[in-house]
Structure formats: C-alpha cells, structure tokens
Amino acid sequence: MAASSAALSLPKVFRPVLGLGRSGNPAKVWAAAASCRREKSTFVGRIIPPPAKYGGRHTVTLIPGDGIGPELLNHVRELFRFSCVPVDFEVVNVNSSVATEDDIHNAITAIRRNGVALKGNIETNHNMPPSHKSRNNLLRTSLDLFANMMHCQSLPGVQTRHKNIDIIIIRENTEGEYSSLEHESVSGVVESLKIITRYNSLRIADYAFRLAREKGRRRVTAVHKANIMKLADGLFLQCCKEVASGYPDIQFDSMIVDNTTMQLVSKPHQFDVMVMPNLYGNVVSNVCAGLVGGPGLVPGANYGTNYAVFETATRNTGKSIADKNIANPTAMLLASCLMLDHLRLHDYANMIRGAVLTTMNETRLHTADIGGQGTTSEVVQSVMKNIQSGGPLTTEQI
Amino acid sequence: MGDCALIKHAPPPAKYGGRHTVTLIPGDGIGPELLTHVRELFRFCCVPVDFEIVSIDSKSTSDDDMNNAITAIRRNGVALKGNIETNHNLPPSHISRNNILRTSLDLYANVIHCQTLPGVRTRHRDVDIIIIRENTEGEYSSLEHENVPGVVECLKIITRKKSLRIAEYAFNAARQNGRRRVTAVHKANIMKLGDGLFLQCCKEVAAGYPEITFDSMIVDNTTMQLVSKPQQFDVMVMPNLYGSVISNVCAGLVGGPGLVPGANYGKDYAVFETATRNTGKSIANKNIANPTATLLASCLMLDHLRLHGYASMIRKAILATVSETRLHTADLGGQGTTSEVVQSVMREIESKGPRTSEQI
Numbered sequence: 122m123a124a125s126s127a128a129l130s131l132p133k134v135f136r137p138v139l140g141l142g143r144s145g146n147p148a149k150v151w152a153a154a155a156s157c158r159r160e161k162s163t164f165v166g167r168i169i170p171p172p173a174k175y176g177g178r179h180t181v182t183l184i185p186g187d188g189i190g191p192e193l194l195n196h197v198r199e200l201f202r203f204s205c206v207p208v209d210f211e212v213v214n215v216n217s218s219v220a221t222e223d224d225i226h227n228a229i230t231a232i233r234r235n236g237v238a239l240k241g242n243i244e245t246n247h248n249m250p251p252s253h254k255s256r257n258n259l260l261r262t263s264l265d266l267f268a269n270m271m272h273c274q275s276l277p278g279v280q281t282r283h284k285n286i287d288i289i290i291i292r293e294n295t296e297g298e299y300s301s302l303e304h305e306s307v308s309g310v311v312e313s314l315k316i317i318t319r320y321n322s323l324r325i326a327d328y329a330f331r332l333a334r335e336k337g338r339r340r341v342t343a344v345h346k347a348n349i350m351k352l353a354d355g356l357f358l359q360c361c362k363e364v365a366s367g368y369p370d371i372q373f374d375s376m377i378v379d380n381t382t383m384q385l386v387s388k389p390h391q392f393d394v395m396v397m398p399n400l401y402g403n404v405v406s407n408v409c410a411g412l413v414g415g416p417g418l419v420p421g422a423n424y425g426t427n428y429a430v431f432e433t434a435t436r437n438t439g440k441s442i443a444d445k446n447i448a449n450p451t452a453m454l455l456a457s458c459l460m461l462d463h464l465r466l467h468d469y470a471n472m473i474r475g476a477v478l479t480t481m482n483e484t485r486l487h488t489a490d491i492g493g494q495g496t497t498s499e500v501v502q503s504v505m506k507n508i509q510s511g512g513p514l515t516t517e518q519i
Numbered sequence: 520m521g522d523c524a525l526i527k528h529a530p531p532p533a534k535y536g537g538r539h540t541v542t543l544i545p546g547d548g549i550g551p552e553l554l555t556h557v558r559e560l561f562r563f564c565c566v567p568v569d570f571e572i573v574s575i576d577s578k579s580t581s582d583d584d585m586n587n588a589i590t591a592i593r594r595n596g597v598a599l600k601g602n603i604e605t606n607h608n609l610p611p612s613h614i615s616r617n618n619i620l621r622t623s624l625d626l627y628a629n630v631i632h633c634q635t636l637p638g639v640r641t642r643h644r645d646v647d648i649i650i651i652r653e654n655t656e657g658e659y660s661s662l663e664h665e666n667v668p669g670v671v672e673c674l675k676i677i678t679r680k681k682s683l684r685i686a687e688y689a690f691n692a693a694r695q696n697g698r699r700r701v702t703a704v705h706k707a708n709i710m711k712l713g714d715g716l717f718l719q720c721c722k723e724v725a726a727g728y729p730e731i732t733f734d735s736m737i738v739d740n741t742t743m744q745l746v747s748k749p750q751q752f753d754v755m756v757m758p759n760l761y762g763s764v765i766s767n768v769c770a771g772l773v774g775g776p777g778l779v780p781g782a783n784y785g786k787d788y789a790v791f792e793t794a795t796r797n798t799g800k801s802i803a804n805k806n807i808a809n810p811t812a813t814l815l816a817s818c819l820m821l822d823h824l825r826l827h828g829y830a831s832m833i834r835k836a837i838l839a840t841v842s843e844t845r846l847h848t849a850d851l852g853g854q855g856t857t858s859e860v861v862q863s864v865m866r867e868i869e870s871k872g873p874r875t876s877e878q879i
Contacts, residue, residue, distance in 0.1 A: 200858055251711035258709065282642040303712035309679035313713035315658070319669035329622070346760070349618065351611035351662035353673035379767035383795065384748055384773035400706070407739040411746035435743065 125149055165464050179464050182231040182238035183210040188438030189448040190241015196450050196501045197457045203505050206461065206469045211235060215256055217244040218498040225256045229263050238430045239460055241453075242438045251474065254301050257436065262295050264430070266423035268328045269294040269402065271434040273409040273419055274301060278482035278492055288409055290403025291332065291395045293325040294423055299399045317353040318397065322360035328424075329361075329396035330368045341365070344397035344405060357398055382408055409436050416450025417490045420456035422463075429463050431456040442458075446496045448486040451477060454504065476507035541825050542591040542598035543570040544567040547577050548798030549808040550601015556810050556861045557599065557817045566821065566829050571595060575616060577604040584617055589623050598790045599820055601813075602798045614645050614661050619794065622655050624790070626783035628688045629654040629679065629762060631794040633769040638842030639851060649754045650798060651692060652762025654684040654783055658840040659759045677713045677758065684718035688784075689721075689756035690728045690786050696754075701711070703735040704757035704765060717758055742768055749853055770795050777850045778841075779807025780816035782823075789823050802849075806856045811841060814864065836867035 170465045185191040200210055215224040215233045225243075226277075232238045243256040251271035260266075265391065269292040275285055302314040326343075334342050343361040347354040358375055376384070384391060385408050397405060410419045420435030433452040442448050454477050461470035480486055480503045489491025543558075545551040553611035559612035563566055573591045575584040592598045603616040629652040635641055662674040678773040686703075695700050707714040718735055736744070738761045744751065745768050757765065770779045781794035793812040802808050814837050840846055840863045847853025848860065858873075 166823075245708045247707065251715065255708060298706075299709050301709070301711075303710060305712060309716075311677045311712045311716050313677065313710050314674040315673040315675060317671045317673065346658075346763075348605045348615060349609065349659050349661070350662075350673050353667060353671045355611065356671050379763045379795065381798075382742065382764050383767040383771035383776065385773060386768055400760075403706075403739045404742050407743040408746055408768065411743035415747060416743065435739065437740075454602065 125487070137182065138298055158513065178207040178209055178258065179237070179466075180209045180235050181415075181460065181464075182235045182240075183212045184215055184228050184238060184240035184243070185212065186215070186438065187244040188440045188443045189353025190243075190438070192444060192446075192497065193450050193453040194241055196238065197453055200454065200501060201457070201475065204469060204473065204508055206466065206473075208461070208464070208466075210239075215243050216247060217256060220249060220253055222259070225259055229260060232260075232264060232428055232430065235465060236428055237460060238433045239457060240430055241308075242432065242436045244438045246518045251303070256403065258301065260430070261423060262429045263432055264425050265295060266425040266428060266430055267293065267295050267324055268424045269406075269421060270332070271406050271409070271419060271421045271423060273406075273413050273434075275413050276418060276478065276481050277486065278478075278489075279414040279418065281412065283389055283412050285408070286389050286413055288389065288392045289338065290337070290402065290406050290409060291325065291329040291394065291396045292406060293321060293398050294402075295399075296321050297399030314401075314418070315350075315353060317356050319356060319360060322357045322398075323364060326361040326364035327398060329394060330364055330371060333371050333394045334368060338371070338394045340372045340393040340427055341393045342392060342405065343373070344376060344378050344381050344401050346378050346401070347375075348377060355397070361396065378404070381405060385409065407435055407447060413467060415449075416452065417488065418451050419454075420452050420459050422443070422456070422459050429460075431460045431463075446498055447489050448497050449490050450497050450500055451481065454501075470499070472508060473504070476504045477513065479507045479511075482502050526605070538567040538569055539597070539826075540569045540571055540595050541820065541824075542588070542595045542600075543572045544588055544598060544600035544603070545572065545574055546601065547603025547604040547800065548800045548803045550798070551863055552804060552806075552857065553810050553813040554599065556857065557813060557860065560814065560833065560861060560865060561817070564829060564833065564868055566826065568821070568826075574743060575603050577606055577616065578638060580609060580613055583618055589620060591789055592620075592624060594789065596767075596788055597820060597823060598788075599817060600790055602791045602796045604798045604800070608657060611642045611663070615682050618659055618661065620785060620851060624654060624788045626785040626788060626790055627653065627655050628784045629686055629766075629781060630692070631766045631779060631781045632785060633766075633767070633773045633794075635773050636838065636841050638838075638844065639774040639778065639847075641774050643749050646749045646769070646773055648752045648769055649696070649698065650693065650762065650766050651685065651689040651754065651756045652766060653756075653758050654762075655759075656681050657759030669739070674709075675713055675760075677716050679716060679720060682758075683724060686721040686724035686756060689725055689754060690731060693731050693754045694728060698731070700732040700734070700753040700756045702741075702752060702755045703733070704738050704741050704755055704761050706738050706761070707735075708737060714758070715836065721756060738764070738869065741765065745769065745772065767795055770822050774807075775850045776812065777848065778811050778815075780812050782816070782819050789820075791820040806858055807849050807858050809850050810857050810860055811837060811846075814861075832868060833864070834869070835871070836864045837879050839867050 185194050213228045245255045271290045273288045298315045298318050300316045305311050329341055329444050345354040345358050347358050389412055408414055416435040416437050419434035421432055423430045458470045458474045486495040486500055486503055488495050575588055607616045631650045633648045635646045656676050658675045660676045664669050689701055694766050705714040705718050707718050726729045749772055770776055776795040776797050779794035781792055783790045818830045818834045846855040846860055846863055848855050
C-alpha cells in the first residue's frame with residue numbers, strides 16, 4: 122500500500138516523532154494518520170499534497186495531447202528546469218488515432234499514482250464510430266474530477282472590450298449532457314440522455330459555496346434552464362438552494378442560461394461566482410474566455426476528491442497552429458502555476474505567475490491570437506528573463 | 520433591414536375586404552403594454568390588419584386558454600405574441616405554454632436576424648448574422664423522468680426528418696437572401712449520435728447548394744468567436760438549445776433584448792415575437808420597456824402578409840427613432856420612455872409617409 126511504503130521510506134530521523142520507534146505497527150499508525158488527514162480536508166486546494174514527494178521533489182503526470190499541447194508543455198518543462206522547480210514530470214503519451222483504450226488507461230493509472238497531472242487536449246477523431254468515447258471525457262469521469270474551476274480575470278496589458286472582469290466559473294465536470302449515453306431506438310430518431318443526480322449536484326454546489334467563502338466572494342449565481350428542463354435542471358437548482366441555506370453570508374441567485382449569456386456580453390461585471398451543469402459550463406466558460414482575451418490566456422483546473430488535473434480552460438487542440446511557434450503559451454504557463462499552488466509550492470507559483478503577467482504587459486510580445494506578432498519562444502524567453510531579473514538563483518544565465 | 524421573410528409563403532386566407540385578421544396574444548410582463556402600442560401604431564397608420572385578441576392566463580393549470588389560442592392561430596394563420604410566463608411553482612407536468620404553442624403548430628424554424636442598428640452604440644460593429652434555430656425538438660422535448668430517486672434523465676431528441684427540414688430551410692433562406700455561408704453549430708464531439716445526426720443532415724442538404732459554403736463549428740468555440748469576432752458569421756443553423764444560447768449572445772452583441780425581433784415559421788403558420796422571448800416582469804407597466812423589438816416583429820409580420828409598403832414605412836420610422844440618442848430607453852443607456860419612442864415613430868411616419876388617421 123502506498124501509505125506503508127511511504128512510512129518506511131521516511132528518513133530515520135522522523136520516526137521517533139511519529140512514535141513509531143516504540144510501539145505498534147509503523148505502517149498502521151501512518152496509514153491511520155494519513156487517511157484521517159486526507160478525509161478531513163478534501164476541498165478546494167486544501168487537498169493535502171499527494172504522496173509522490175520523495176526527497177522534496179514532486180512527480181507529476183504530463184500528458185502532451187495533440188496539436189499545440191506537446192510544444193507548450195515542452196516550454197513548461199524548460200521553464201521549470203530553468204527555475205529549478207522541484208517537480209519531475211512523468212510523460213504519458215495518449216495516441217488519439219487508435220481505437221484501443223490502453224493509452225488512456227495507462228494515463229489514468231499514472232495520475233492515480235501521482236495524484237496530479239498537467240495535460241494538453243487530446244483530439245477526438247470524428248471518423249471513428251460513436252462507441253469511441255472522447256478521451257478527455259473518459260479521463261475526467263474515471264478520476265471523478267467533479268469540479269472544473271476557471272477563473273476569468275482581465276489581464277492588464279491585454280486590450281479587450283470589457284475591462285476588469287473577475288468571474289469564477291465552477292462547472293460540474295462528470296455528468297449532465299456529457300454522459301455519452303445515446304441510442305437510436307427507431308431509425309432516424311436519436312435520443313441523447315442528460316443525467317442530473319442529486320448527489321453530484323449537491324457536491325458541486327457545496328464545492329462552489331466553499332470556494333466562494335474561502336476566496337471571500339459574496340455572490341453565487343446558479344445557471345440553469347429549469348423553465349424547460351423542469352425535472353433535471355429543477356433538481357440542480359434545488360440542490361443549489363439547499364446548499365445555499367447553509368451559507369447565509371453568501372448571496373445566492375439563479376439565472377436562465379440564455380439570459381446569462383446575453384448579460385455576459387453586455388454587463389459581465391455583475392457576475393461573481395457561477396455554478397452550473399456541464400454543458401452550460403462549457404458555453405459560459407468559452408464566452409468568458411472570449412471576453413478576457415481568448416483561449417490562449419485562461420488556465421483551467423479539474424479537481425476531484427483525490428486527484429487534480431490542470432489544463433487550459435477552453436481545452437483547444439489548436440491543430441491549425443501546431444508546431445508553428447505562434448501559439449500563446451500563457452494559458453498553459455498559468456495552468457502550471459495553478460498546479461504549483463496545488464502542490465503548495467506557492468513561492469515558485471507566484472514567481473512564475475508574476476513573470477508571466479509582466480510579459481503580458483509588453484504589447485510587442487503579444488502572440489497572434491491577441492493581435493500581436495510575437496512567437497511562443499519569445500514569450501517564454503521573456504518570462505525566463507523576468508524570473509531571472511526578479512527572482513532567486515536560476516540554472517543559467519541567458 | 521430588408522425583406523427578412525425568407526421563405527415566401529402564400530398569404531394566409533383570412534383576407535376579407537382587403538383586411539387581414541391576425542391573432543394577438545398579449546402574454547405577461549411587458550407584452551400587453553407593448554402590443555397595445557403596436558395596435559395604436561397600426562390604427563394610426565391605417566394598416567389593414569385587425570387583431571383578434573386571445574388572452575392566456577399563465578396562472579391557471581387548465582389547457583383551455585392554450586387550445587383557444589392555438590385554434591385562433593390555425594384559423595387566422597398568423598399571430599403576434601408576447602411571452603407567456605412559465606410559473607415555476609406549478610408541478611413539472613405543467614409544460615411551458617410557449618413551447619406547447621410552438622410544437623402544436625409545428626413552427627419548426629425560429630429565425631432571428633441580428634444586425635447592428637445605426638445609432639445604437641455597441642462594442643462590436645457591422646454584425647449581420649441570421650440565426651436559424653430548430654424550434655420543436657432537441658432539448659425542449661419536455662421528456663424527463665426520475666426512475667431512481669435523485670437521478671433524473673432528461674431526453675434530447677434529434678430526428679433525421681426534422682434536421683433535414685431545418686437544414687433545407689436554412690440553405691433555402693441563405694440562397695433567397697444572397698448569403699454565402701452557412702455554419703452549423705453542434706457538439707458532435709460529445710453527443711456523437713445526436714448532434715452527429717444533425718451535422719450529417721446539414722452536410723447532405725449542403726451538397727444540393729454548391730454555391731453556398733458550408734462549415735461547422737462546435738458550440739463552445741462558436742460562442743467564444745462570437746464575443747471576439749462576430750463579423751465572421753453569416754447564417755447559422757443549429758438545434759434548439761444552442762439556438763437559445765447563441766441567439767441571446769447575438770442579441771446582446773447588437774444592443775440587447777429590446778432591439779431584436781424574432782419569427783417562428785411553420786409550413787402553414789407564422790408567429791412573431793421578440794427574439795429573446797423575455798417577459799420583462801420587473802419593468803412591466805412602468806413605461807420604460809423598449810418597444811423596438813416588438814415593433815420590428817410587427818414589421819416582419821406585415822412582410823409576411825405581403826404588406827411590404829406598410830412594413831418598410833414603419834421600419835424606416837423605427838430606425839430613424841433609434842438613431843436619436845435622447846429617445847433611447849433605459850436598456851440602451853438612455854432615459855426615454857416607451858410612449859416617447861412610439862410617439863416619435865408616429866411623428867416620423869406622419870412627416871414622411873402617406874395619409875394617417877390623425878395629426879398629432
């Protein structure tokens with residue numbers, strides 16, 4: 122068991138502290154302590170760092186994905202090496218063109234082992250039969266990464282039509298319209314099932330309210346379409362209301378999804394924290410990403426009870442701009458900062474994040490998606506320069 | 520704004536003595552007051568349309584009101600309506616009245632033409648998108664059940680027949696309006712069978728229209744592109760739910776729910792309303808609602824009845840009024856009232872157009 126081997130690998134100096142030297146089975150005591158701690162604090166970044174921490178270094182699973190994923194994740198690795206971040210990457214490739222599910226299952230096992238992953242988007246091949254499920258979806262449901270969190274903030278230095286947007290979007294990540302349950306009972310008539318369960322709805326609502334409370338946010342808006350889907354979204358809305366009653370300091374309201382999207386494009390500043398089922402989350406998060414500057418700027422995080430996977434918020438493969446050195450690395454770099462925060466390496470996270478934001482202020486370094494002509498490598502070099510000038514020792518002078 | 524009647528139907532048969540009879544459903548919220556303004560305007564301009572008013576009480580659970588309204592529309596062929604409120608406190612078996620109307624009359628195509636209006640300041644310029652939304656199936660089938668307590672299954676139905684029909688409508692409309700590109704919006708990477716079928720039907724129909732470019736885009740990417748570069752879109756066709764979201768995004772881009780009219784077309788009937796179908800309960804009866812959307816919807820109705828002269832006259836007057844910033848209502852950032860806007864439209868018509876019923 123992982124816990125017992127972890128206990129045995131502890132340097133001898135720590136054992137007396139845990140009272141292991143004298144009585145009882147060290148593995149049992151350690152396992153009991155570990156499981157207690159894990160169950161007590163399973164929320165919102167308070168997940169205790171995963172057990173893959175040997176000699177002070179973390180091991181994180183890296184899934185390159187397709188399109189711009191591999192090149193951007195290479196840049197992340199380069200940056201981490203340059204900044205001496207104590208993270209080792211275990212690279213697991215997932216081949217999107219084969220029909221077998223071995224690759225993705227290997228990746229899932231690796232994530233279970235390491236607890237944390239950083240991934241690029243895996244392409245879903247449309248020419249395959251419908252039984253070939255989306256690999257990204259399979260990953261999310263197998264690891265039960267029930268909460269997708271996306272923090273949309275206007276970055277200074279990026280010119281957008283709306284200023285000072287600050288919205289946190291929490292999207293249910295495992296059920297809803299993404300259940301992949303479809304059938305064609307009668308030829309020419311397809312039924313696609315959208316599943317909403319009380320358990321998952323309560324869970325995501327609880328996550329949203331806890332996050333709002335932790336971050337000092339004052340309002341949570343539930344986005345739904347309960348006027349049409351009365352049972353399904355009605356259940357979701359009701360679960361949100363039940364959870365809201367336990368958080369009297371936070372204001373709760375609800376809005377229908379079509380009105381929400383219209384309000385988002387005209388007055389996005391009215392929104393604070395938003396919680397919603399899977400499909401609306403997809404649409405609303407893309408609208409918000411578009412409002413703050415596009416898919417190249419926003420990182421996303423998928424949290425489960427035991428695992429966390431970080432990626433770009435809008436999950437694009439970017440096939441058309443792959444390997445051309447024009448992709449915007451900001452989203453991926455900020456996602457790696459979220460990962461470092463999750464691993465409690467806050468100093469490194471803040472250092473890299475500060476450098477990325479300083480780079481964003483330089484308009485001449487903007488990549489094509491935000492209207493500039495910079496290349497990916499220029500942006501990464503600039504981030505490294507900022508780290509070097511601002512921060513502690515790095516591996517080499519550039 | 521031009522002829523957006525798209526498919527040229529034969530005028531409905533309720534034409535006696537040169538006058539048409541149109542069903543009017545006031546609805547709730549701002550519906551009644553705005554439709555009263557429409558009637559006032561039509562009377563002022565001597566438009567040969569008589570309204571048969573059918574009220575629907577949204578609080579009652581009986582279906583009689585709805586059946587009366589549907590029968591009236593079947594009789595007259597054309598209707599102008601406000602949005603009917605769906606009361607959330609009634610049990611789930613009480614289906615949305617608007618939805619019942621659309622499915623009973625088989626109004627399969629919802630057409631919304633979003634254009635930036637001169638005089639309305641928006642963040643995006645030169646937006647000109649026609650959205651064609653399947654109006655009767657998809658996620659709005661109202662088929663839900665709870666087999667296991669705490670687990671709800673909601674069915675989204677996509678059929679070949681309806682997908683082919685709406686795709687055919689979209690391409691035909693694009694051709695008639697001289698549009699060059701049709702984009703299908705879907706989520707077939709996740710809902711492979713459902714949206715996959717929709718996409719395939721669109722591709723099949725596209726093969727019969729070689730002069731029109733056809734492409735497809737996933738709904739999340741579409742919404743992101745819409746908020747950054749809406750000028751790339753021309754005609755868009757999509758199933759019901761995505762249509763709801765995208766039409767609201769586009770309405771927000773061109774200035775809000777008070778400016779865009781919508782039309783629901785079926786084979787035999789047509790119903791006109793505002794594009795975003797808001798009841799506007801909070802601003803009801805305060806004389807602050809924006810009447811532009813409802814007035815433009817009535818122009819669409821006049822176009823459908825082949826009363827193009829009246830339609831153009833009223834439309835020009837509305838556009839001239841919208842250009843006047845001091846007449847903008849609260850939703851456009853101004854302080855004008857509904858009656859001021861309507862009075863201004865009437866004055867415009869009087870100064871430019873043929874005889875009207877009285878001088879104001």
